[in-house]
Amino acid sequence: MTEKKVLDLIRREMPKQPPEVRKFNFNEVAFGYSEELAVEEAKRCIQCKKAHCVQNCPVEIDIPAFIQCVADRNFAEGIRIIKQKNCLPAICGRVCPQEDQCEKVCTLVKKEGQLAIGRIERFLADWEARQGHVDMPEIPEWTGKKVAVIGGGPAGLTVAGDLILRGHKVTIFEALHKLGGVLVYGIPEFRLPKAIVNREVDYLKSLGVEVYTDFVVGKTQTMDSLLEEYDAAFVGSGAGLPWFMEIPGENLNGVYSANEYLTRLNLMKGYLFPTYHTPIKAHKRVAVVGGGNVAMDCARSALRLGAESRIVYRRSREELPARMEEIENAEEEGVIFDFLTLPLRYNGDASGWVKEMIVQKMELGEPDASGRRRPVPIEGSEVAVPVDAVVCAIGNSPNPLIGSTTPGLLLGKKGNIEADEETGKTSRDKIWAGGDVVTGAATVILAMGAGRKAANSIHEYLMGGDGE
Amino acid sequence: MYKIIASRMIVPNMHILTIEAPVIARQVQAGQFIILRAEEEGERIPLSVSDWDRARGTITTIFMNIGSTTSRLSQLASGSFIPTVVGPLGNASEIEHFGTVLLIGGCYGIGSLYPVARAMKEKGNRVLVVIEARSSYLFFWEDRYRVLVDKLLHITRDGSKGLKGHIGRIPEILTALDEPVHRVLINGCTFCLKRGSDATRELGIKTVVDLNPIMIDGTGMCGVCRVSVGGMTKFACVQGPEFDGHEVDWAELAQRRKSYMAEEVIPLRTSKCEEHAHQSEEVS
Numbered sequence: 001m002t003e004k005k006v007l008d009l010i011r012r013e014m015p016k017q018p019p020e021v022r023k024f025n026f027n028e029v030a031f032g033y034s035e036e037l038a039v040e041e042a043k044r045c046i047q048c049k050k051a052h053c054v055q056n057c058p059v060e061i062d063i064p065a066f067i068q069c070v071a072d073r074n075f076a077e078g079i080r081i082i083k084q085k086n087c088l089p090a091i092c093g094r095v096c097p098q099e100d101q102c103e104k105v106c107t108l109v110k111k112e113g114q115l116a117i118g119r120i121e122r123f124l125a126d127w128e129a130r131q132g133h134v135d136m137p138e139i140p141e142w143t144g145k146k147v148a149v150i151g152g153g154p155a156g157l158t159v160a161g162d163l164i165l166r167g168h169k170v171t172i173f174e175a176l177h178k179l180g181g182v183l184v185y186g187i188p189e190f191r192l193p194k195a196i197v198n199r200e201v202d203y204l205k206s207l208g209v210e211v212y213t214d215f216v217v218g219k220t221q222t223m224d225s226l227l228e229e230y231d232a233a234f235v236g237s238g239a240g241l242p243w244f245m246e247i248p249g250e251n252l253n254g255v256y257s258a259n260e261y262l263t264r265l266n267l268m269k270g271y272l273f274p275t276y277h278t279p280i281k282a283h284k285r286v287a288v289v290g291g292g293n294v295a296m297d298c299a300r301s302a303l304r305l306g307a308e309s310r311i312v313y314r315r316s317r318e319e320l321p322a323r324m325e326e327i328e329n330a331e332e333e334g335v336i337f338d339f340l341t342l343p344l345r346y347n348g349d350a351s352g353w354v355k356e357m358i359v360q361k362m363e364l365g366e367p368d369a370s371g372r373r374r375p376v377p378i379e380g381s382e383v384a385v386p387v388d389a390v391v392c393a394i395g396n397s398p399n400p401l402i403g404s405t406t407p408g409l410l411l412g413k414k415g416n417i418e419a420d421e422e423t424g425k426t427s428r429d430k431i432w433a434g435g436d437v438v439t440g441a442a443t444v445i446l447a448m449g450a451g452r453k454a455a456n457s458i459h460e461y462l463m464g465g466d467g468e
Numbered sequence: 469m470y471k472i473i474a475s476r477m478i479v480p481n482m483h484i485l486t487i488e489a490p491v492i493a494r495q496v497q498a499g500q501f502i503i504l505r506a507e508e509e510g511e512r513i514p515l516s517v518s519d520w521d522r523a524r525g526t527i528t529t530i531f532m533n534i535g536s537t538t539s540r541l542s543q544l545a546s547g548s549f550i551p552t553v554v555g556p557l558g559n560a561s562e563i564e565h566f567g568t569v570l571l572i573g574g575c576y577g578i579g580s581l582y583p584v585a586r587a588m589k590e591k592g593n594r595v596l597v598v599i600e601a602r603s604s605y606l607f608f609w610e611d612r613y614r615v616l617v618d619k620l621l622h623i624t625r626d627g628s629k630g631l632k633g634h635i636g637r638i639p640e641i642l643t644a645l646d647e648p649v650h651r652v653l654i655n656g657c658t659f660c661l662k663r664g665s666d667a668t669r670e671l672g673i674k675t676v677v678d679l680n681p682i683m684i685d686g687t688g689m690c691g692v693c694r695v696s697v698g699g700m701t702k703f704a705c706v707q708g709p710e711f712d713g714h715e716v717d718w719a720e721l722a723q724r725r726k727s728y729m730a731e732e733v734i735p736l737r738t739s740k741c742e743e744h745a746h747q748s749e750e751v752s
């Protein structure tokens with residue numbers, strides 16, 4: 001190690017569009033580090049011998065090594081190190097909940113100066129894209145094995161990338177007309193530009209991954225009929241079934257699931273209507289029910305479409321499950337937060353459009369099973385809030401299409417596929433699963449981590465199995 | 469990309485479209501639908517599969533030209549391509565040996581009813597078909613039905629063929645039949661489905677309708693297709709599209725289908741001049 005240097009504990013901020021500007025456009029909020037900022041930030045890393053950060057990255061990127069490369073301005077080597085473990089760095093650098101992963105255990109966190117690992121990762125991925133040249137890894141000779149990957153979200157993309165690099169033929173089957181899963185239909189453009197997702201998907205295609213979009217496994221073809229053709233299958237079909245609260249008035253016009261609202265906007269590009277033909281209403285007062293990342297995305301999208309936008313959440317600010325960065329962004333942009341508020345029902349106008357929500361005020365009681373204080377209703381606190389749209393962002397569970405058409409595939413209580421945590425193996429021979437379809441709605445990096453483990457197990461099976 | 473094999477107007481404002489889609493053609497059953505996009509910037513819209521040829525790998529749909537996507541579809545030449553065709557979606561029609569079935573088709577429903585009639589016949593049912601239109605010149609596929617089914621009846625708004633009026637005349641038809649009908653099945657516009665179901669309710673004949681709410685993904689992901697049936701919320705794309713017509717909340721369905729009325733006319737009135745500017749924003 002070099003001589004002991006003075007600790008620099010000041011995290012370099014990432015330049016952003018000012019709130020009063022960005023709340024009127026769908027362009028990306030954060031610009032990313034400049035070279036100078038990235039190098040300055042990287043130099044703060046103390047290159048721990050026992051690097052906790054690595055242990056808390058689900059795909060185990062060699063963080064100190066790539067950070068050191070940035071400090072030395074050797075960007076090409078830096079991105080190469082990341083890509084050994086992570087095929088979607090531009091995406092993870094943007095949407096990973098770093099504060100709960102790598103950065104949470106960074107040695108510098110004790111002094112509140114944890115390194116901005118995600119931002120540097122993003123910088124390197126964007127730097128590589130700007131070079132206009134992507135290093136192509138060598139693809140080994142075909143092993144003679146074929147793998148079907150169901151679902152083109154982060155879990156499926158990871159499995160496809162890992163297995164093609166080991167010489168297997170890989171085909172992705174995706175229900176929608178684009179790959180990316182939640183990355184293209186859910187997370188908005190202003191947080192994750194779709195051009196970036198397309199870039200990563202194109203990279204996989206250039207490696208030789210075959211892709212069938214518009215293919216709903218369980219409908220277009222069953223798992224079992226796919227397995228007549230493929231030696232193994234990985235299911236990464238996500239948690240795409242939206243929940244509603246089952247309260248009166250939820251089927252009024254203007255009441256959306258978060259999936260519908262975001263799909264219209266992102267996948268179908270409703271914000272460019274009528275150039276793109278899928279309409280999205282220009283609402284005036286939108287209420288988003290929920291407090292997670294999905295709710296923040298909906299509320300901030302509504303704002304950008306010109307509405308007064310509010311989050312209605314039954315607990316308090318401390319319990320909001322969304323990432324702090326996104327909560328702060330939403331607050332800066334002017335999203336209104338109604339905490340300790342629970343919708344009871346919606347009332348409509350004469351033509352069936354929602355016109356108000358009746359809510360009840362709550363107070364925090366004793367902690368519940370999750371350790372968070374339980375919200376309890378305050379009697380007689382009902383009020384009417386005028387709205388012309390409501391977005392229900394209270395959660396999703398796995399879509400039952402595959403489970404219900406695949407005999408012998410063991411499912412959990414919430415319809416999730418049961419799979420071994422270490423290998424992704426399911427109760428069925430030749431079928432692996434991972435990501436949100438196994439865990440319920442989680443995060444991009446956890447889905448990728450699960451994909452990585454499953455890919456290893458599939459590879460082992462394919463190479464050992466047939467006595468080759 | 470999916471190739472258009474044939475495309476033509478079959479009667480005024482109604483088009484028949486045959487698409488090359490071998491995997492769908494292999495699987496599709498009576499009562500199922502597809503979702504397609506007519507162009508890259510286009511909407512995803514659901515259309516019933518009205519016929520297929522498993523050997524040639526083609527599917528056929530019949531659609532009414534009513535909005536931006538259908539009007540674009542109606543202009544496609546044979547040999548051109550469209551970017552999305554996904555299916556077969558929804559559950560297949562419940563086809564069993566019921567005895568005598570009365571199948572009612574209005575507008576595009578005359579087309580989408582055809583595979584159901586065929587499957588009902590194959591199961592040994594006595595199949596009676598009523599087709600309904602504004603005027604006799606709007607009927608199509610009559611020859612196909614005539615050779616397939618046991619009885620073909622007509623209702624026209626102007627009385628130019630068969631009974632004069634609309635689907636509200638179904639009870640008279642049922643009475644005149646002098647044979648028991650064990651099941652009624654209706655395909656067509658929401659009005660037709662509702663009036664038909666109203667007409668059979670008092671007669672106590674089980675009536676199945678093919679619902680057509682607004683859809684996006686067709687896989688149970690977005691929830692826009694939700695309908696209330698028997699007091700429960702159902703996603704029509706995965707739990708339907710067939711439901712018991714006597715249990716459907718028709719007022720809600722009619723309202724939900726109108727959600728985008730105001731917006732749907734905009735693309736029809738828009739010039740394409742700005743498009744290039746916008747498209748450059750989409751790096752793909």
Ligand SMILES: Cc1cc2nc3c(=O)[nH]c(=O)nc-3n(C[C@H](O)[C@H](O)[C@H](O)COP(=O)(O)OP(=O)(O)OC[C@H]3O[C@@H](n4cnc5c(N)ncnc54)[C@H](O)[C@@H]3O)c2cc1C
Nearest residue numbers: 151153154155175181182186217237238435436442443444
């Ligand atoms: C609005 C929103 C914001 C989010 N923000 C963040 C964030 O900031 N950070 C973060 O880490 N996580 C975030 N998440 C969560 C994260 O996106 C998911 O955990 C992650 O995408 C899960 O990956 P997956 O591959 O398991 O599934 P998905 O991304 O859901 O992909 C599953 C794919 O499978 C396809 N599919 C489903 N059924 C079938 C079938 N039968 N046949 C073929 N294909 C099928 C689907 O169409 C989909 O493309 C967010 C989620 C949402 C909805």
Ligand SMILES: Cc1cc2nc3c(=O)[nH]c(=O)nc-3n(C[C@H](O)[C@H](O)[C@H](O)COP(=O)(O)OP(=O)(O)OC[C@H]3O[C@@H](n4cnc5c(N)ncnc54)[C@H](O)[C@@H]3O)c2cc1C
Nearest residue numbers: 513515516531532535536537538576680681682683725732
């Ligand atoms: C399961 C199912 C099967 C169908 N089968 C047929 C068929 O075989 N032939 C046929 O002509 N029509 C069929 N429809 C109706 C067809 O989907 C609509 O006519 C079509 O979406 C109109 O699209 P557009 O862009 O041309 O019109 P638009 O300008 O988009 O809309 C005109 C009106 O059509 C309705 N509509 C719009 N978008 C949708 C949508 N995505 N889903 C349903 N309704 C919508 C709305 O009431 C809207 O106001 C079916 C619908 C469903 C749900």
Ligand code: SF4
Nearest residue numbers: 057092096101102118
């Ligand atoms: S992938 Fe996520 S957890 Fe891993 S280093 Fe990057 S930001 Fe951290």
Ligand code: SF4
Nearest residue numbers: 045046048053106107
């Ligand atoms: S824990 Fe923090 S300081 Fe230590 S190597 Fe990792 S990033 Fe650098």
Ligand code: FES
Nearest residue numbers: 686688690691705
């Ligand atoms: S169309 Fe989206 S859930 Fe049915």
